[in-house]
Amino acid sequence: xxxxxxxxxxxxxxxxxxxxxxxxxxxxxxxxxxxxxxxxxxxxxxxxxxxxxxxxxxxxxxxxxxxxxxxxxxxxxxxxxxxxxxxxxxxxxxxxxxxxxxxxxxxxxxxxxxxxxxxxxxxxxxxxxxxxxxxxx
Amino acid sequence: xxxxxxxxxxxxxxxxxxxxxxxxxxxxxxxxxxxxxxxxxxxxxxxxxxxxxxxxxxxxxxxxxxxxxxxxxxxxxxxxxxxxxxxxxxxxxxxxxxxxxxxxxxxxxxxxxxxxxxxxxxxxxxxxxxxxxxxxx
Numbered sequence: 001x002x003x004x005x006x007x008x009x010x011x012x013x014x015x016x017x018x019x020x021x022x023x024x025x026x027x028x029x030x031x032x033x034x035x036x037x038x039x040x041x042x043x044x045x046x047x048x049x050x051x052x053x054x055x056x057x058x059x060x061x062x063x064x065x066x067x068x069x070x071x072x073x074x075x076x077x078x079x080x081x082x083x084x085x086x087x088x089x090x091x092x093x094x095x096x097x098x099x100x101x102x103x104x105x106x107x108x109x110x111x112x113x114x115x116x117x118x119x120x121x122x123x124x125x126x127x128x129x130x131x132x133x134x135x136x137x
Numbered sequence: 138x139x140x141x142x143x144x145x146x147x148x149x150x151x152x153x154x155x156x157x158x159x160x161x162x163x164x165x166x167x168x169x170x171x172x173x174x175x176x177x178x179x180x181x182x183x184x185x186x187x188x189x190x191x192x193x194x195x196x197x198x199x200x201x202x203x204x205x206x207x208x209x210x211x212x213x214x215x216x217x218x219x220x221x222x223x224x225x226x227x228x229x230x231x232x233x234x235x236x237x238x239x240x241x242x243x244x245x246x247x248x249x250x251x252x253x254x255x256x257x258x259x260x261x262x263x264x265x266x267x268x269x270x271x272x273x274x
Contacts, residue, residue, distance in 0.1 A: 012149035017193065049150065057151050057154050060158070063197065
C-alpha cells in the first residue's frame with residue numbers, strides 16, 4: 001500500500017511529524033510531494049526556505065521513504081505518475097476531500113483520500129507557531 | 138565512535154538537518170541531547186514547543202540514532218553518563234569551544250569538541266528564519 005502525503009513544509013514542527021507518521025501508518029511506504037516554490041506562492045506566499053532545502057529536510061524524516069518535488073503546474077499529474085493507494089491530507093490542509101476524491105475517480109486512479117485528524121486537538125500548525133514566536137520576540 | 142550533538146530544536150529548519158548530518162558523519166552513532174524547557178528559558182526564552190514534542194521531532198530524523206532530554210541542571214552530567222568520543226557543536230551555538238574542551242578534560246572524559254562549520258555560509262539559523270517569516274506576515 002503506497003501512501004502519498006503533501007505540503008510545503010517550510011519549517012518542521014511536531015504537527016508535521018505527526019501528520020507524516022499517521023500517513024505512514026496507513027500503508028507500507030510513504031512518498032511525500034513537496035510543493036514547488038511557485039506553487040507555494042500561488043497558494044500562500046513565497047517560502048523563506050527554497051524547494052531544494054525543503055525537499056532535503058522532508059527526505060531526512062524517518063517516516064518518509066521518498067520525497068519528491070511536485071509538478072510546476074498540476075498537482076494531479078504527479079499523482080497520476082505515482083498511482084498511490086492512499087492520498088493522506090493533513091488536518092489543516094485546505095482541500096475539499098470530496099472534490100479531490102471526485103477528481104481522482106475521474107482520472108481513473110485507485111487512490112482513496114484519507115483525512116488525517118490525529119493531531120488536530122493539539123492545535124499545532126505553522127501559522128499558530130509562527131504567531132507565538134512573533135509574540136515572544 | 139559515538140557522537141553527541143545538542144540543541145533546543147524548537148522548529149526544524151535545513152540548518153538543523155545539515156548540522157546533525159555533519160555530526161553523524163564524524164562517527165558511527167549520533168545521540169542528540171535536546172535541551173529541557175527550563176534550560177532553554179535560562180539561555181534564550183521559553184520554547185513554544187514543549188520538550189517532549191521537541192524530543193519526538195528530533196528522534197524522527199534519519200541521522201539521529203537516539204535523542205534524549207538533557208539534565209535539568211548540568212549539561213555536563215549527561216556527557217559524563219554518555220561518554221561520547223565527540224561533542225559536535227553547531228555553527229551558531231554560543232559555546233566557547235576551548236572552555237568546553239577544558240571542562241571535558243577536567244572531568245577525565247575522552248570527548249573531543251568539534252565545531253561543525255559546514256552550513257555556516259548559507260546563513261540559515263532559527264532567528265534569521267523567524268525574522269524573515271515575520272516580515273512576510
